[in-house]
Amino acid sequence: MSEERGSLSVRAVRGSAIRDLLAVVEQPGVLSLAGGLPAPELLPTERTARAAQAALASPAALQYGVTAGAPPLREVVHARESTKLGRDAGTVVITHGSQQALSLLAQALLDPGDTVIVEDPGYIGALQAFDTTRARVVGVPLDAGGMRVDELRSILQRERVRIVHTVSNFHNPGGATLTEERRRELARLADEFGFWIVEDDPYGELRFAGPTVPPVAAFSDRVIRLSSASKIVAPGLRVGWMHGDAGVLALVERLKQGADLCGSSLTQAVTAELLADTVWLDGHVETIRSVYGERARALHTALTDAFGDRLRLTTPEGGMFLWGEFADGTATSANLGEAVDAGVAYVPGSAFAVQRDLAHSLRLCFTTSPPDELREAVRRLSTVL
Incomplete structure (x- = not known):
């Protein structure tokens, strides 16, 4: 059966290269810097379970x-x-x-x-x-x-x-x-x-x-x-x-x-x-900040040591991502397949381009890996880029 063309509105919507990429990189042995997920070990499962149990005391919750x-x-x-x-x-x-x-x-x-x-x-x-x-x-x-x-x-x-x-x-x-x-x-x-x-x-x-x-x-x-x-x-x-x-x-x-x-x-x-x-939430968010700060600094330092002036990086102060632009013309899209084969993944900058040429850029997420894994991911990245 042939695929429906869909409406003008749906045909106008660009695909998400990140969603497409996640299906490829979630395989054993790949250290992924491509996602944008919170650290799973920091998700408050026990506190959320208690809140859910309290909510279910009232039929209004359902x-x-x-x-x-x-x-x-x-x-x-x-x-x-x-x-x-x-x-x-x-x-x-x-x-x-x-x-x-x-x-x-x-x-x-x-x-x-x-x-x-x-x-x-x-x-x-x-x-x-x-x-x-x-x-x-x-x-x-x-x-x-x-x-x-x-x-x-x-x-x-x-x-x-x-x-x-x-x-x-x-x-x-x-x-x-x-x-x-x-x-x-x-x-x-x-x-x-x-x-x-x-x-x-x-x-x-x-x-x-x-x-x-x-x-x-x-x-x-x-x-x-x-x-x-x-x-x-x-x-x-x-x-x-x-x-x-x-x-x-x-x-x-x-x-x-x-x-x-x-x-x-x-x-x-x-x-x-x-x-x-607020007492619980403030403490929880402070823990997230501390962990993410350590991981961001580890990734930034490893990238700086590996690539030096070739890679211009944002200075991490918060959030979940680092953005880098290669000054020497390194093509991040062309090298992505080789990087995945080497056991590391990132998102090429071209996935986020509106009008600029971002073929030499990449986005890296630091939240889901501890510092040692981030350093190993950069080592693998340096063999490709």
């Missing part, structure tokens, strides 16, 4: 819920977000991970042909969400200070930009954090030109070095913040959220009714308890 999300969870998320902003503002919608939040926001705000600005390299999940609306996606270069906000004005003056999407903290894949100066300027531009900023922030609490930077939403009301419990608790809960303008979130809620009626009452009750238990 019943349909309201579309916007369970009120106790919305309340704790609103309190957390308001603390980060330094003011009480915005409303909350709970989503099936922050990826659903991206998808619903794209549908709520974009018409075919509208312009969306993203970082280049870009987060693949965001690119896929915007592709479904057949919007025009424009990439703005990323450097060590995050998105090159200085390049936005000329685009804004000639295009009808509806959304600027930024992974503001510890960018996936670029590893960079948007500086406070650039955050303030991005907020000023949103107020001047009337576009919406989607501040995608799943990694912000995973800082293990350097000072914390205020959210972009601290400087403008034209910001919708996205985050989730996936990186600080567990991705299997599939609990994400958006926080911001009530009018925009009302549009999202209407679309969500047609997407899934409501989220899981059980996992939302579990997540509400875990996020509200």
